[in-house]
Amino acid sequence: MRDMQPFRSAVPRRWLLAALATVLASPAVPWADRRGAPRHLRPERLLSDLGGARAIGRQYLALAPQEAAPGLLARCLDAGTGAGACGDAGPERLRRALDEQRRRDFAAGDTVVIDGWILARTEARLCALAALG
Amino acid sequence: MIRDFHEHADGATIEADLCIVGAGAAGITLAHELRNSRRRVLLVESGGLDADAATQELYAGENVGMPYPPLDTARLRFFGGTTNHWDGHCAPLDAIDFEKRRWVPHSGWPLTRADLAPAYERAQVMCELGPCEYRPERWGDALPGLIDFESRRLVNRLWQFGPPTRFGRHYRDALNDAANVEVLLNANVVEIVVNDEATAVRKLRLRSLEGRSGAIRPRTVVVACGGIENARLLLASDRVMKNGLGNANDLVGRFFQEHPHAIFAFAVPAVPIDRLGVYYGNFAARGEAGAAVFQAKPGLSEDIQRREGLLNCCIDVGWGYQRSPGYLKFRAVAKSLAQGRMPRDLGHAVLTMAGDLGGLAEGLYRRARDQNVFWFACSVEQAPNPDSRVTLAAERDALGLPRVRLDWRLSPLDKITARRACRLVGEEFARLGLGRMRLDDWLLADDTTWQDMDVRYHHMGTTRMSDDPKRGVVDRHCRVHGIDNLYVAGSSVFPTSGYANPTLTIVAMAVRLADHLTDRLADRLGGGNGG
Ligand SMILES: Cc1cc2nc3c(=O)[nH]c(=O)nc-3n(C[C@H](O)[C@H](O)[C@H](O)COP(=O)(O)OP(=O)(O)OC[C@H]3O[C@@H](n4cnc5c(N)ncnc54)[C@H](O)[C@@H]3O)c2cc1C
Numbered sequence: 001m002r003d004m005q006p007f008r009s010a011v012p013r014r015w016l017l018a019a020l021a022t023v024l025a026s027p028a029v030p031w032a033d034r035r036g037a038p039r040h041l042r043p044e045r046l047l048s049d050l051g052g053a054r055a056i057g058r059q060y061l062a063l064a065p066q067e068a069a070p071g072l073l074a075r076c077l078d079a080g081t082g083a084g085a086c087g088d089a090g091p092e093r094l095r096r097a098l099d100e101q102r103r104r105d106f107a108a109g110d111t112v113v114i115d116g117w118i119l120a121r122t123e124a125r126l127c128a129l130a131a132l133g
Numbered sequence: 134m135i136r137d138f139h140e141h142a143d144g145a146t147i148e149a150d151l152c153i154v155g156a157g158a159a160g161i162t163l164a165h166e167l168r169n170s171r172r173r174v175l176l177v178e179s180g181g182l183d184a185d186a187a188t189q190e191l192y193a194g195e196n197v198g199m200p201y202p203p204l205d206t207a208r209l210r211f212f213g214g215t216t217n218h219w220d221g222h223c224a225p226l227d228a229i230d231f232e233k234r235r236w237v238p239h240s241g242w243p244l245t246r247a248d249l250a251p252a253y254e255r256a257q258v259m260c261e262l263g264p265c266e267y268r269p270e271r272w273g274d275a276l277p278g279l280i281d282f283e284s285r286r287l288v289n290r291l292w293q294f295g296p297p298t299r300f301g302r303h304y305r306d307a308l309n310d311a312a313n314v315e316v317l318l319n320a321n322v323v324e325i326v327v328n329d330e331a332t333a334v335r336k337l338r339l340r341s342l343e344g345r346s347g348a349i350r351p352r353t354v355v356v357a358c359g360g361i362e363n364a365r366l367l368l369a370s371d372r373v374m375k376n377g378l379g380n381a382n383d384l385v386g387r388f389f390q391e392h393p394h395a396i397f398a399f400a401v402p403a404v405p406i407d408r409l410g411v412y413y414g415n416f417a418a419r420g421e422a423g424a425a426v427f428q429a430k431p432g433l434s435e436d437i438q439r440r441e442g443l444l445n446c447c448i449d450v451g452w453g454y455q456r457s458p459g460y461l462k463f464r465a466v467a468k469s470l471a472q473g474r475m476p477r478d479l480g481h482a483v484l485t486m487a488g489d490l491g492g493l494a495e496g497l498y499r500r501a502r503d504q505n506v507f508w509f510a511c512s513v514e515q516a517p518n519p520d521s522r523v524t525l526a527a528e529r530d531a532l533g534l535p536r537v538r539l540d541w542r543l544s545p546l547d548k549i550t551a552r553r554a555c556r557l558v559g560e561e562f563a564r565l566g567l568g569r570m571r572l573d574d575w576l577l578a579d580d581t582t583w584q585d586m587d588v589r590y591h592h593m594g595t596t597r598m599s600d601d602p603k604r605g606v607v608d609r610h611c612r613v614h615g616i617d618n619l620y621v622a623g624s625s626v627f628p629t630s631g632y633a634n635p636t637l638t639i640v641a642m643a644v645r646l647a648d649h650l651t652d653r654l655a656d657r658l659g660g661g662n663g664g
Contacts, residue, residue, distance in 0.1 A: 106564035107283055111556070116571040118559040 050130055057131030059114045060124040073129045080104075080122055098122060135309045137181070138320035138341050145347045147317075149175035150654055152337060152351035154322045154366070157214020158636050159622040159643045160357035161300045161308070162259055166647030168311035172654050175349060176314060177339070179321045179358075180211025182301070187342050191321070191530045192362075194537035198521065200586065201391075201541050207590050208359050212318060213301020215359065215590070216636070221297020222414075222428070223260055223637040224290065225253050225267060227445060229435045230514070230631035236442035237546070239388065239517035240629050243600045243609040249641055252648075256641035261303075262293045263425020272427075275420035278411045279429055280565065286557050290432035290447045292633075293425050294415055320347070323532050325354065325370040325378060325619065333617045340532050353650065355611075357622040357643075360592025360635075361389075364523045364625060365537045367596065367606075367613075379596065379606045379613040379621075386523040388594035389539065390515040390630045393547055394587045397576040398555050400507040400568035402452075409507070409567070412450040430512070431558050432632065433550070444514040444550040447632045448558050451508050457492025458485050458585070464496075507568055509558060511551040512589075512632045516544040523595050545581055552576050591635045596625040610649045611642065622646055 061068045067076070080101045105111060105120035112124045119127075141147065151167065153160045156178035164176040180188045188211065194204035201207070208215045226246065233241030257265045266272070269279055269289045279289050308314050324338040334354050339347040356363050364386040368377035379385055410416060414428040432447035453464065462485040469476040476482055486493050499505075515521075521542040525535035552572075559570030575584035599605025602614035607626050613619040622643050624635040631638075 103564050106560045109286075109557075109560060111560055113556070113572060113577065116574065116577065118556060118563060118570050118572065120563070 053127040053130040054133075055131075056114055056117075056119070056124065057127035057129065060112060060119075060128045061131060063112060063114070064128075067125070067128060068132065070129060070132045073125050073132070077101075077122065077125055077129070098126070134311075134314070135182075135305070135316040135318065137318050138339065138347065139343070139345060141317075141347060143345050143347070146336070147175060147347065147349045149173050149315075149349060149351045151175070151353045151355065151650060152177060152349050153355045153357055153622075154337065155179070155214065155356070155358035155362070155623075156212050156301065156316065157357065157359060157623070158216050158219075158300050159639050160355070161213070161304050162256075162640045162643035163355060163357065163622060163647050163650075164308055164311075164314050164316070165259070165304050166644055167651065168307060168314050170313055170651065170654075172313060174311075174314045175351070176308065176316045177320050177322055177337075177349065178212050178316065178318050181318045182212050182305075184209065184211050184217070187531070188319075191532065191534075193530070194361075194539060195526050195528075196539050196541070198540035198542050199583075201539060201588060202590075204361065204537060204539060207588075208361070208592070211301070212305070212316070213299055216298065216300040219297055219636060221260065221295030222292055222634050223262055223295060224292040224633035225249075225265075225641070226631040226633050226638055227435070229438060230445055230629055230633075234438075237444060237516055237629065239519070239604075241599075242628050243598060243605075249638075249645065252641040252645040253637070255644045256637050257293075259298070259640050259644070260295045260637055261298045262295050262637075264423040266422040266425075267291045267293075269429065271422055272418055272420040275418040276411050276416070276427065276429065278408055280409070280431065280561070280567070282431060282561050283564075284434060285436045286434055287431045287437075287561055288434045290430045290632075292414075292428045292430065294428065321532055322349075322358075322366065323369075323534055324372070325356070325366065327370070327373050327378065327616065327619075329373060331373045331378070332615065334619050342531060351618075353618045353620070353654065355620040355622050355646065355650075360595060360623055360625045361523055361537055361539065363621050363623055364595035365525065365534070367621075368523075368525050369534050378616060378619065381615065382603050384597065384604075384606050386595050387519045387521070388517045388597050388628075389521045389523050389541060389592070390517060390594040390627070391541060392512050392589040392591050392630065392632065392634070393515060393543060393551070393583060394510060394512055394589050395551075395583050395585055396508055396510045396573075396587075397551065398509045398559065398570050398572045400509070400559065400562055400570040402505060402507055402568040404567050406452045406505050406507075409450060409452075413452065431554075431561070433554050433557070437557070441553065442546075443553055444516055444546055445632050446511055446513040446550050446554040448554055449510040449512060450558075451510070452505050453496070453508060457489050457496060459487075459489025459491075459493035460496025462486050462489075463493055507562075507570075509555060509570070510587075511554060513547055513551045513554070514630050514632050516546045517594060517597075517629055518542055518544050521594075543581055543583070548576075548581055548583065589634070591624065591630070593624040593627045593630045593635055596621045597628045598626045599628065611646050620646065620650075 101122045102120040110121045150172040152175045192205040209217045228246040231242040254265045320339050322337045323340045326336045337349040367385050370378045411429045416427045430447040462482045466476045524538050526538040528536045596606040611620045
């Protein structure tokens with residue numbers, strides 16, 4: 001039934017909300033610097049529901065396969081947010097930078113539609129980073 | 134004076150300076166504006182003062198295009214016309230709606246919004262609305278909670294709610310008391326008879342369902358039978374002009390437009406639902422300009438329409454626990470019962486609920502847990518499409534008139550506009566932290582299909598207006614090109630539809646036509662306006 005779709009979709013709403021609550025959950029999983037993403041952009045530090053984020057990320061990568069490289073994604077996120085400047089200043093500052101970029105994405109229409117949900121490009125990239133992690 | 138056709142002798146010919154055919158929003162406005170003048174005004178109405186099944190059946194017709202409700206339920210055929218069950222939601226057209234827009238083929242009125250401004254003021258009064266002030270900034274704090282959209286993309290559009298005015302009931306006494314007006318009930322105009330050159334109307338042929346006939350010899354005629362029926366009467370009057378009156382360029386009946394309307398997204402709220410109260414309708418406000426009942430809707434800015442080549446569109450925002458047909462019907466029934474009213478069409482409501490038990494159950498579950506969502510529906514302008522049209526069917530009605538056949542068609546731009554508008558609203562909701570939107574699958578599909586379309590019963594465009602007879606049936610004064618004393622009133626003259634419900638503009642155009650006819654009748658008959 002059409003009206004139940006949102007709650008049965010490939011990206012469950014529970015995940016989406018948790019993952020996008022947004023970009024602001026405190027780090028639940030200790031990160032380890034193994035995969036080439038700069039330490040400060042380790043997704044585990046930013047997303048509360050990695051499972052959900054990864055599901056979104058996989059769908060984003062299907063739409064934008066050319067971005068399927070952690071280093072590239074991290075650079076894109078860095079460039080948008082200037083997050084690199086935050087360095088190890090802590091997740092709070094990073095989260096703020098990402099949140100601002102997310103708003104700028106929405107204002108500029110730099111969004112993607114994944115499973116019907118409208119996501120800021122920054123959100124989608126962060127999820128993609130989680131999926132590659 | 135209000136009379137029944139049967140009070141006239143069978144076969145009688147009635148003289149009138151002005152004959153208005155159809156007593157709906159347009160016809161009643163015209164007669165009301167021209168009451169107490171020296172001109173004898175005859176307002177001819179097919180039905181009586183109350184609904185009657187046999188008369189209503191004259192409206193039955195065929196639907197051969199996009200799914201559309203049966204044509205005899207999509208309008209009403211008695212004194213007051215379809216305003217006997219309209220909802221009174223009103224908004225004027227925007228300035229851009231009148232423009233010739235390069236990206237909207239067949240767009241452009243021979244009028245501007247400014248030309249219509251004085252008439253809109255008077256139409257507000259006819260429709261019992263508040264002041265003619267639709268600019269949100271003029272209402273200041275009286276409209277709290279308006280969303281601060283990025284104005285190059287979205288703007289807030291205001292609508293007003295009337296009581297809603299039942300034109301028949303509300304203006305009956307005024308017309309009955311007017312010495313120069315005769316309302317003729319239960320009289321159907323079945324043919325407009327023109328001279329051999331088809332340059333002037335000679336008479337109108339009348340018939341009743343009881344078999345009585347008669348004629349009207351008018352100096353001037355206004356056809357005001359509604360957006361579908363206006364075309365039908367012109368097409369069926371084919372004795373001299375084989376394709377019907379005003380149809381030398383095969384335009385009568387074409388460009389039929391509606392306001393495609395469908396729920397197409399929901400959003401998980403990030404703010405309390407009440408925060409957007411001004412968007413849900415029936416919001417009473419009092420400001421410096423006066424008092425009115427409002428609904429705000431996010432709409433596409435003119436800027437983005439021009440930049441991206443979009444139609445005009447605005448979005449209804451609502452909220453609920455569930456938006457499935459079964460649950461929505463349940464809510465409507467519960468509301469009626471709580472107000473001590475029997476719900477309209479209970480049988481249909483029960484069937485809808487029974488057909489959607491899953492949706493109903495989910496709605497009730499979410500209701501019990503107080504989990505709301507915002508939902509969004511579009512009111513989108515339909516691009517004028519010459520293949521979307523009203524023609525005559527082979528079958529005839531009880532009066533011998535060919536029935537109408539509606540072939541309603543949409544264009545790709547209609548859905549492109551709805552999709553874009555919805556996405557913009559979703560982006561703005563997310564940017565402003567109001568909620569996160571999910572678009573329905575059908576809206577994302579790159580085709581022209583619509584799901585669960587809920588039409589608005591707005592019938593527009595079938596006798597479109599243009600100063601060029603090759604492009605329009607009527608001129609800027611609503612006069613049929615080539616026929617000196619024949620006019621058309623109602624939304625059939627709209628070349629484009631905007632997103633706004635049509636009746637306020639129908640009434641404004643009727644007010645404007647009344648002014649034109651006052652001058653013209655004065656010229657023809659000599660002397661002033663009378664009074
Ligand atoms: C359920 C519903 C809700 C609506 N809500 C809104 C709303 O909220 N806002 C809005 O703007 N619009 C709304 N509308 C549309 C609105 O009702 C119409 O736009 C409006 O009534 C049209 O006015 P009209 O005078 O052109 O036609 P009508 O009101 O339909 O009147 C035409 C009249 O002509 C008569 N007639 C027809 N043929 C003949 C004939 N051959 N001889 C003599 N008489 C004839 C008919 O009996 C009728 O009385 C709604 C419509 C419906 C069905």
